[in-house]
Amino acid sequence: MIEVTGLTVRYGGVTSLDDMSLTFEQGTCGLIGPNGAGKTTFFNVLSGFVRPAAGTVRAFGVDLLSMAHFRRARWGVRRTFQTEQAIEELSVFDNVAMVHEHSRLGAATRRKDVLDAIEFTGLADVAPDAKVRTLTAGQRRLVEVARAVVGRPRLVLLDEPAAGLPEVESSRLADVIRGIPEHTGALTILVDHDMSLVSACCATTAVLDFGKLIASGPTAAVLRNDGVIRAYLGVA
Amino acid sequence: MTGVETTGSAAAAVAGQRLPLLRRPQRPVHLSVTVILVLFILFALPQLMSLYYTGYMTLVAIYSIVTLGLGLLVGRVGLYSLGQGAILQIGAWTAARLLFATAQPFPLVIIEAGLVTMLIGTLIGLPAIRLRGLYLALITLMFAGAITVVLATVNFPNGGRGFTGYNGNQVHIPPIRRPSIAGTDAAYFRYAVVVALLMFVLVYVHLRTRPGRAWAAIRQSEPSALASGINATFYKLWAWALASFITGIAGGVLAGNAHYLYSVNFSTQDSIILLAVALMGGVYNLWGAVIAALLMQLLPGILQNLGVSYAWLTILFGIGVLQVLTTAPAGLADQVPRDLARLGRFLRRRFGKPAPAARSTP
Numbered sequence: 001m002i003e004v005t006g007l008t009v010r011y012g013g014v015t016s017l018d019d020m021s022l023t024f025e026q027g028t029c030g031l032i033g034p035n036g037a038g039k040t041t042f043f044n045v046l047s048g049f050v051r052p053a054a055g056t057v058r059a060f061g062v063d064l065l066s067m068a069h070f071r072r073a074r075w076g077v078r079r080t081f082q083t084e085q086a087i088e089e090l091s092v093f094d095n096v097a098m099v100h101e102h103s104r105l106g107a108a109t110r111r112k113d114v115l116d117a118i119e120f121t122g123l124a125d126v127a128p129d130a131k132v133r134t135l136t137a138g139q140r141r142l143v144e145v146a147r148a149v150v151g152r153p154r155l156v157l158l159d160e161p162a163a164g165l166p167e168v169e170s171s172r173l174a175d176v177i178r179g180i181p182e183h184t185g186a187l188t189i190l191v192d193h194d195m196s197l198v199s200a201c202c203a204t205t206a207v208l209d210f211g212k213l214i215a216s217g218p219t220a221a222v223l224r225n226d227g228v229i230r231a232y233l234g235v236a
Numbered sequence: 237m238t239g240v241e242t243t244g245s246a247a248a249a250v251a252g253q254r255l256p257l258l259r260r261p262q263r264p265v266h267l268s269v270t271v272i273l274v275l276f277i278l279f280a281l282p283q284l285m286s287l288y289y290t291g292y293m294t295l296v297a298i299y300s301i302v303t304l305g306l307g308l309l310v311g312r313v314g315l316y317s318l319g320q321g322a323i324l325q326i327g328a329w330t331a332a333r334l335l336f337a338t339a340q341p342f343p344l345v346i347i348e349a350g351l352v353t354m355l356i357g358t359l360i361g362l363p364a365i366r367l368r369g370l371y372l373a374l375i376t377l378m379f380a381g382a383i384t385v386v387l388a389t390v391n392f393p394n395g396g397r398g399f400t401g402y403n404g405n406q407v408h409i410p411p412i413r414r415p416s417i418a419g420t421d422a423a424y425f426r427y428a429v430v431v432a433l434l435m436f437v438l439v440y441v442h443l444r445t446r447p448g449r450a451w452a453a454i455r456q457s458e459p460s461a462l463a464s465g466i467n468a469t470f471y472k473l474w475a476w477a478l479a480s481f482i483t484g485i486a487g488g489v490l491a492g493n494a495h496y497l498y499s500v501n502f503s504t505q506d507s508i509i510l511l512a513v514a515l516m517g518g519v520y521n522l523w524g525a526v527i528a529a530l531l532m533q534l535l536p537g538i539l540q541n542l543g544v545s546y547a548w549l550t551i552l553f554g555i556g557v558l559q560v561l562t563t564a565p566a567g568l569a570d571q572v573p574r575d576l577a578r579l580g581r582f583l584r585r586r587f588g589k590p591a592p593a594a595r596s597t598p
Contacts, residue, residue, distance in 0.1 A: 047463055049459060069462045070468070073464060073466075074465040081459065081460060081463070087449075087452050087453050087456050088456065089452055089456075090449060090453075098453060098466070099465060102450075102467075103465050147464065
């Protein structure tokens with residue numbers, strides 16, 4: 001459960017998030033909107049890379065804004081980025097284990113947890129000691145998802161995970177994303193422009209436009225909403 | 237093959253069993269070559285070398301520690317420091333003072349010198365690591381210049397009594413002492429090699445464990461490292477402290493090697509040359525540090541022996557850096573083996589029997 005109230009972010013004269021309030025309850029939630037609507041800024045606020053000018057963010061009763069970025073990651077705010085971020089020179093195992101070891105979860109269950117996360121993402125057919133630089137783009141995306149779900153994540157933020165992936169890998173990714181809440185218990189927020197991915201994964205969806213929330217609710221209803229079609233989806 | 241297996245999760249689980257930190261060496265050939273080389277350097281080389289080259293090779297051993305530290309900062313963490321010459325000076329200065337003022341054993345003194353240097357280096361690193369790239373390089377270069385000026389002004393210790401004594405007499409200066417087991421030049425060479433080896437092991441262990449992984453993450457992308465829960469500032473400072481520590485130890489060994497230290501022998505330019513040779517040797521590979529030290533310390537000796545002015549080196553290093561930056565970003569440590577293999581393939585194709593892989597089966 002995450003509650004955001006009155007969130008405002010300004011970059012110089014540009015207002016990226018404008019007094020935005022929203023609540024995500026549980027499961028996998030979609031966050032959509034045109035480019036520049038403030039979706040990534042919202043993720044940056046949640047993960048601590050951007051300090052908002054105003055507003056509060058509470059996740060599972062905890063005030064997120066008072067925590068430093070790396071402490072939020074240790075606490076359980078995990079995210080992927082639009083650009084590829086898996087560490088090329090390390091193995092798949094080390095990439096995932098690194099998040100676990102910095103989350104202070106103890107070394108006793110590390111191997112099990114890491115292999116578990118790798119298997120969950122469907123990367124089991126890749127050797128855990130394979131270097132990430134030898135993997136395909138789709139596999140690297142899965143490594144990033146494994147990094148996000150290893151151990152005890154509370155909030156998983158996926159920023160356009162399917163961008164640039166071919167159809168087959170995108171649908172494989174959708175299966176994984178749908179399973180995250182059940183597998184980890186974490187609230188998952190998915191930002192993507194691929195509406196088939198969003199509707200396949202998310203029961204509820206919120207729509208941002210010019211830094212404001214213009215709609216939220218069950219995904220199917222939101223995608224039929226006139227305001228959303230006008231602002232983002234376009235007339236079919 | 238790229239290590240991608242297709243036999244499913246059973247194979248993955250088996251591979252997962254092979255991942256403890258102290259795994260069996262992945263490249264036993266490399267390891268045995270390294271061991272043989274080290275034994276040769278320790279036991280055979282001092283007998284084969286003239287006194288002239290023993291002196292230069294001792295400097296190579298000492299400076300390989302400095303370039304190791306710099307390679308760690310540049311290659312593993314992405315911090316460009318132009319102040320390593322000054323850090324080395326602080327280590328040498330501290331060790332020399334301690335050796336004059338106290339009767340502590342030599343190894344203890346160089347460790348203390350390393351710790352003092354680490355402290356000073358970390359204090360400088362604290363503000364400096366907030367900067368990156370060009371600005372960090374500029375700040376550290378100015379620091380190097382400042383240290384040079386300060387030490388020249390306060391009279392670098394040439395053998396006065398106690399911590400602050402300065403002996404203005406240029407004739408009867410007591411030399412900086414060496415460890416009792418390494419009084420001769422050949423023995424001191426061995427001593428320096430052993431110290432260098434220990435420092436390489438120290439850095440190697442770091443690279444193979446948690447800090448090494450954290451540094452790799454930071455170098456590739458700091459936001460991603462932070463999002464993995466890595467305290468990037470802490471680990472950058474750790475790298476800075478480790479590099480300062482080993483450079484301080486190198487300074488201590490340098491003080492014992494030189495017998496006499498004069499501030500004029502440490503120029504700010506050394507700090508720049510250090511970065512140049514570290515890049516040429518290769519900062520992503522521990523061998524690169526050894527190559528860098530050979531370039532910086534042995535090459536002048538060879539040129540001098542041949543009667544060539546070593547002022548040519550500055551030009552040579554300039555061309556060398558240009559060469560490395562344009563054709564081999566990973567330095568000579570990466571380029572030379574690769575090009576030798578390519579040459580070998582070429583020669584086999586040209587003159588010899590066809591390569592085994594190309595031979596058709598009967």
